[in-house]
Amino acid sequence: xxxxxxxxxxxxxxxxxxxxxxxxxxxxxxxxxxxxxxxxxxxxxxxxxxxxxxxxxxxxxxxxxxxxxxxxxxxxxxxxxxxxxxxxxxxxxxxxxxxxxxxxxxxxxxxxxxxxxxxxxxxxxxxxxxxxxxxxxxxxxxxxxxxxxxxxxxxxxxxx
Numbered sequence: 616x617x618x619x620x621x622x623x624x625x626x627x628x629x630x631x632x633x634x635x636x637x638x639x640x641x642x643x644x645x646x647x648x649x650x651x652x653x654x655x656x657x658x659x660x661x662x663x664x665x666x667x668x669x670x671x672x673x674x675x676x677x678x679x680x681x682x683x684x685x686x687x688x689x690x691x692x693x694x695x696x697x698x699x700x701x702x703x704x705x706x707x708x709x710x711x712x713x714x715x716x717x718x719x720x721x722x723x724x725x726x727x728x729x730x731x732x733x734x735x736x737x738x739x740x741x742x743x744x745x746x747x748x749x750x751x752x753x754x755x756x757x758x759x760x761x762x763x764x765x766x767x768x769x770x771x772x773x774x775x
Contacts (some may be wrong), residue, residue: 624654699725
Protein backbone atom coordinates (compact mmCIF):
# COMPACT_ATOMS: atom_id res chain seq x y z
CA UNK A 616 0.00 0.00 0.00
CA UNK A 617 1.35 3.41 -1.00
CA UNK A 618 -0.07 6.53 0.62
CA UNK A 619 0.66 10.10 -0.48
CA UNK A 620 0.82 12.38 2.56
CA UNK A 621 0.21 16.13 2.57
CA UNK A 622 -0.12 18.83 5.18
CA UNK A 623 -0.15 22.61 5.37
CA UNK A 624 -1.14 23.14 1.75
CA UNK A 625 -2.78 26.52 2.59
CA UNK A 626 -4.59 26.68 -0.75
CA UNK A 627 -5.56 29.26 -2.01
CA UNK A 628 -4.02 31.53 0.63
CA UNK A 629 -0.34 30.69 -0.04
CA UNK A 630 -0.56 29.04 -3.47
CA UNK A 631 -3.25 28.62 -6.11
CA UNK A 632 -2.76 24.85 -6.31
CA UNK A 633 -0.36 22.00 -5.65
CA UNK A 634 2.72 21.51 -7.82
CA UNK A 635 1.91 19.31 -10.84
CA UNK A 636 4.32 16.56 -9.74
CA UNK A 637 2.11 15.83 -6.72
CA UNK A 638 -0.96 15.27 -8.89
CA UNK A 639 1.15 12.94 -11.06
CA UNK A 640 2.21 10.96 -7.96
CA UNK A 641 -1.36 10.77 -6.64
CA UNK A 642 -2.33 8.69 -9.69
CA UNK A 643 -0.04 5.84 -8.58
CA UNK A 644 -1.08 5.90 -4.90
CA UNK A 645 -3.64 3.77 -3.08
CA UNK A 646 -4.88 6.60 -0.87
CA UNK A 647 -4.22 10.11 0.41
CA UNK A 648 -3.68 11.46 3.91
CA UNK A 649 -3.85 15.18 4.68
CA UNK A 650 -2.80 16.40 8.13
CA UNK A 651 -4.74 19.66 8.06
CA UNK A 652 -4.48 23.28 7.00
CA UNK A 653 -6.12 22.84 3.63
CA UNK A 654 -7.56 26.32 4.37
CA UNK A 655 -10.37 26.18 1.79
CA UNK A 656 -13.18 23.60 1.58
CA UNK A 657 -13.06 23.53 -2.24
CA UNK A 658 -9.48 22.25 -2.22
CA UNK A 659 -10.44 19.51 0.27
CA UNK A 660 -13.33 18.51 -2.04
CA UNK A 661 -10.97 18.43 -5.04
CA UNK A 662 -8.57 16.02 -3.28
CA UNK A 663 -11.45 13.87 -2.07
CA UNK A 664 -12.47 13.24 -5.70
CA UNK A 665 -8.99 12.00 -6.65
CA UNK A 666 -8.46 9.10 -4.19
CA UNK A 667 -9.66 7.74 -0.87
CA UNK A 668 -8.79 10.61 1.50
CA UNK A 669 -8.24 10.56 5.26
CA UNK A 670 -7.95 14.03 6.72
CA UNK A 671 -8.12 16.12 9.89
CA UNK A 672 -8.75 19.80 10.42
CA UNK A 673 -5.91 22.21 11.07
CA UNK A 674 -5.84 25.49 12.95
CA UNK A 675 -5.97 27.55 9.73
CA UNK A 676 -8.87 25.67 8.13
CA UNK A 677 -12.16 27.40 7.39
CA UNK A 678 -15.16 26.87 9.67
CA UNK A 679 -16.79 24.48 7.18
CA UNK A 680 -13.75 22.17 7.28
CA UNK A 681 -13.52 22.32 11.07
CA UNK A 682 -17.18 21.25 11.24
CA UNK A 683 -16.63 18.45 8.68
CA UNK A 684 -13.35 16.99 9.94
CA UNK A 685 -12.20 15.74 13.32
CA UNK A 686 -9.11 17.14 15.00
CA UNK A 687 -7.57 13.67 15.15
CA UNK A 688 -8.17 10.18 13.75
CA UNK A 689 -6.73 6.69 14.00
CA UNK A 690 -6.51 4.94 10.64
CA UNK A 691 -6.00 1.20 10.25
CA UNK A 692 -3.84 0.23 7.28
CA UNK A 693 -3.23 -3.49 7.18
CA UNK A 694 -2.08 -4.49 10.65
CA UNK A 695 -0.81 -0.97 11.45
CA UNK A 696 -2.52 1.90 13.24
CA UNK A 697 -1.71 5.44 12.12
CA UNK A 698 -2.57 8.39 14.34
CA UNK A 699 -3.45 11.46 12.29
CA UNK A 700 -3.44 14.96 13.76
CA UNK A 701 -2.52 18.45 12.60
CA UNK A 702 -0.66 19.42 15.76
CA UNK A 703 -0.58 22.57 17.84
CA UNK A 704 1.65 24.60 20.09
CA UNK A 705 5.34 25.36 19.75
CA UNK A 706 7.05 23.68 16.78
CA UNK A 707 10.03 22.67 18.95
CA UNK A 708 7.74 20.50 21.11
CA UNK A 709 5.55 19.15 18.31
CA UNK A 710 6.61 15.49 18.51
CA UNK A 711 5.93 15.31 22.24
CA UNK A 712 2.66 17.18 21.77
CA UNK A 713 1.30 14.87 19.08
CA UNK A 714 2.56 11.75 20.90
CA UNK A 715 0.49 12.73 23.95
CA UNK A 716 -2.69 12.61 21.82
CA UNK A 717 -2.51 8.89 20.99
CA UNK A 718 -2.30 5.61 22.83
CA UNK A 719 -0.92 2.59 21.02
CA UNK A 720 -0.19 3.48 17.39
CA UNK A 721 2.55 2.45 14.99
CA UNK A 722 2.90 5.86 13.32
CA UNK A 723 1.80 9.44 13.87
CA UNK A 724 1.26 11.67 10.85
CA UNK A 725 1.16 15.37 11.70
CA UNK A 726 1.75 18.84 10.29
CA UNK A 727 1.60 22.35 11.77
CA UNK A 728 5.35 23.07 11.84
CA UNK A 729 5.82 22.91 8.02
CA UNK A 730 9.11 21.11 8.74
CA UNK A 731 9.46 17.60 7.33
CA UNK A 732 10.05 14.82 9.87
CA UNK A 733 10.64 11.12 9.23
CA UNK A 734 11.97 9.54 12.41
CA UNK A 735 11.20 6.53 14.57
CA UNK A 736 11.27 7.02 18.35
CA UNK A 737 10.45 4.27 20.82
CA UNK A 738 8.95 2.13 18.06
CA UNK A 739 6.64 4.87 16.66
CA UNK A 740 7.18 6.48 13.26
CA UNK A 741 6.75 10.26 13.47
CA UNK A 742 5.98 11.56 9.99
CA UNK A 743 5.41 15.18 8.98
CA UNK A 744 5.42 15.67 5.19
CA UNK A 745 6.23 19.38 5.53
CA UNK A 746 4.42 21.85 3.29
CA UNK A 747 4.38 21.62 -0.51
CA UNK A 748 3.52 25.31 -0.84
CA UNK A 749 4.77 27.34 2.14
CA UNK A 750 8.29 27.95 3.45
CA UNK A 751 7.45 30.02 6.52
CA UNK A 752 9.44 27.82 8.96
CA UNK A 753 11.72 26.03 6.49
CA UNK A 754 13.53 26.67 3.24
CA UNK A 755 12.25 23.52 1.50
CA UNK A 756 8.83 22.55 0.19
CA UNK A 757 7.99 18.87 0.54
CA UNK A 758 5.41 16.11 0.72
CA UNK A 759 5.61 12.48 1.72
CA UNK A 760 4.87 8.89 0.89
CA UNK A 761 4.15 6.11 3.36
CA UNK A 762 4.81 2.55 2.20
CA UNK A 763 2.95 -0.10 4.19
CA UNK A 764 3.72 -3.81 3.83
CA UNK A 765 2.81 -6.82 5.96
CA UNK A 766 5.99 -6.27 7.96
CA UNK A 767 6.55 -2.53 8.25
CA UNK A 768 5.49 1.04 7.67
CA UNK A 769 8.12 3.40 6.26
CA UNK A 770 8.10 7.05 5.30
CA UNK A 771 9.83 8.95 2.53
CA UNK A 772 10.06 12.73 2.23
CA UNK A 773 10.10 14.17 -1.29
CA UNK A 774 11.45 17.70 -1.73
CA UNK A 775 10.20 20.03 -4.41
